[in-house]
Amino acid sequence: MSRNLLTPEPSSRLDRGLVDLAGRLLPRICKGGVKGRLSILIFHQVLSEPDPFRPEALDAETFHWQIALLAEHFNLLSLPEAMERLRQGTLPPKAACVTFDDGYADNANVALPILLKHRVPATFFISTGYLDGGRMWHDTVIEAMRLMETDLLDLSDSLGQRFLSGTIHEKRRSTRRLIALLKNLDPSDRDALIDQIIEPVSSVLPTDLMMTSEQVRMMHKSGMTMGCHTVTHPIFTTVRMDTVRQEIQQGRAELESLLDEPVTLFAYPNGRPFDDYQAEHVRLVRDLGFEAAFSTARGVATQDTDDWQLPRFTPWDRIPSRFMARLLFNGFHTASTRVPLP
Template sequence: MICKGGANGRLSILIFHQVLPEPDPFRPEALDAETFHWQIALLAEHFNLLSLPEAMERLSQGTLPPKAVCVTFDDGYADNANVALPILLKHRVPATFFISTGYLDGGRMWHDTVIEAMRLMETDLLDLSDSLGQRFLTGSIHEKRRSTRRLIALLKNLDPSDRDALIQRIIEPVSSGLPTDLMMTSNQVRRLQKSGMVLGCHTVSHPIFTTVGIETVRQEIQQGRAELQSLLDESVTLFAYPNGRPFDDYQAEHVRLVRDLGFEAAFSTAGGVATRNADRWQLPRFSPWDRIPSRFMARLLLNAVNAASTRVPLS
């Protein structure tokens, strides 16, 4: 089924986030350079890799090649430019990078702040029983990893202002040691552009749309696009929803807003493949997370079987 092209073509859109130089025990879900290299090599050998703008045009025209695949990255991590870009260029693979502009030039996403704070923690216990009703072991690496996962899951459900206030309390003992180079600089974003890569909007501060008001969402999208367009001196026409799960992270009103703001296409994290009649403002993407080549290829084939993208009713 993945071999179809033309009017019945199916487009697989892959999501990546970080590509680390070496594996990191505090970020076990992040790809390392060696793994990403063989994944891109397999994609380049067995699939037709398109830039996202070309794929969108050919999808609407019904002229997709068989085995069509696009590569995308979310958030704007510095390793995208330092580690992933050389691998992409080596294999002549185009990619689109969705950037949250508020973290450029020294910023940090909130969950990265938690991860790095836990890495630096020198005590054996983080006591948050007065705020979260829990205590977290922080003695060994394994304890820190388990506690980090639990803590992020709990913080994710808080109001952003309450979450950020609690994070400031957590990091106070280690704040001076936290990294300021996790996200791209403006020059690295321009380097991606000069290398032929496509840049898309991912808001300013990556809010989950269902946790904030619609006017905040509008401001985040408009400001993020304006900042990126100013940086690149070109139009930004593609958008990716933060977190990107339909209903949970964004809803119908947000889809309408993105469409009304004039984006040519927008992307979710619902699994499946894009077809010619898919909703152009919530196209599906998925992460091929397997670390064994045979399973990586099998997951691509399995995902392609799910031809229907998930839609939020636009009513």
Template sequence: MIVKALTHVLSPGGSGGRLSILIFHRVHARSDRIRNWDLDALEFERTIRWLKGWFNVLPLDQAIARLYEKTLPARAATITFDDGYADNCTVAMPILRDHGLTATFFIATGYLDGGRMWNDTVVEAVRYCGKPRLDLSAEGLGVHELDSEVARRQAIMRILNEVKYREPLARRKAVDYVASATGASLPTDLMLTSEQVRAMRRAGMLIGAHTVTHPILARLDTAEVNREISESKQFLETLLQEHVGFFAYPNGKPNVDYRAADANLLRGLGFDAAVTTAWGVADVQSDRMQLPRFTPWDKTRFRFAARLVQNLWQSSQLRAEQSAD
């Protein structure tokens, strides 16, 4: 009850409405000891129960419309997923439906139907590498001990951090090198199929665009950004035979992963709203094309709630300071 009371105060409705937009990626059917930064089914179901008890959880389209109409209920929240993993359909969606909730799934369309995102190539290559030590120094990626699950996770994070902001061709070359150096057999069923995307939409889920190949938009020129975004949108609209009005920026940090010019481009492409990974809470003053998102990473009820409340509090303080200026 304390959490619900605090969120009611910090997230009012009406003209002062505030919208918490939560972000997830994968939900594993069972605990994954290598990729342990994502939730498993039990953890996700527990998180959904917490959210449903503390918030009025709305579909993204309704939530954004009501935010700007100033008719948002108090304690408003909405759920989003990025990238387009198959377990979004097979694991996350049944849990959402059991609780009478929907979510918005942002799809990197180039990886549907058997594709694999570059970061997953790294994760799975290191996971299934049969060597106790992995030397990637020829590509400037260091030498990594793989003698434990902890060591493998550390190697994965170091490689991902080193490769993430390389130019697209250089990143692809580095990732291919990692896969070749490990000699691992890599999965081809991590991402959604086109039919699963259609099935999710038929089940009442919302589908949004997330580019074709999930690049760092800030590293691309305007023509490349336009192509990545517009082709993703067009693919989904053809697949679903309806308007696709929502977009999520890959990685999503303002002025790091995308630029103000990229947000402006979205307006011209006919999007209704776009979401980032900047922490915070959306209010009526928020730019529709740069809405903040935040999900606590804590796995206990108290810590999860405390960080959610902290996000609401800090966002309200920041908005107050901006208004004073």
């Protein structure tokens, strides 16, 4: 790994100094034992190179220094071990876990070698319906806009809007608008609109964005944990309860068939309490026998946290000192945002 961001030249010494200061403060905030505080990080993609159509996705160099900092300043545990020790009150100080959602192929091709180099365990929550050549719906929109050769995408009849698609900047803005509009639609309505959008480029869309079944097995054999993330990643508040149950049960069964062992961890698609899942969904996950489930609410987990609404947060920052500051700040907050259960 290039160390310019971690051991910088004099012009960047301030950044390194702030990183070290945050590291010294962490044990005071992220305590261990019965008052233990567990930080759970969530990642999605790790691209080999930056992609202008996916500005939020990490590239390999950024992920590398982030994992190096985590390994230097935290006690990184596998998620199953961390959950057991959290319940027992035996967490070490500065306890943290790394998780990934969805099942992107770059998790195996790019992220895994970095994790193994630093001996960092991670949990991967897999949406099984996209393995072996599938695509998540928002990726279909992104890739269709990337390939679009017209200057205007006219969806006046369906969405009442038109989208500029001439330059890369227009395509990026239009992609963000489209995803925001489509996100909370009923999945069948959303997919029908996406079929309309991709029609001119459907034959050349990529089929290698998500993992293969063999990659899932390979990652598990390398020591990584696999968790359930449904089949097709529906936002639970947009579909019927029987659909939610079927998505969870089928996703779990498919993953267990691949791994030949029980799958005991679950992550809610999108994961925001109230907006994306509600009390009946938490009860269903619990009643289906999962040992723990994870949201995308910020904060750290403690012994008082609901085991089926454990918090995770995304460290977006691309500067080491800000990355460490966000981890430190998150450590102050226990998981207060959760759906109350009767």
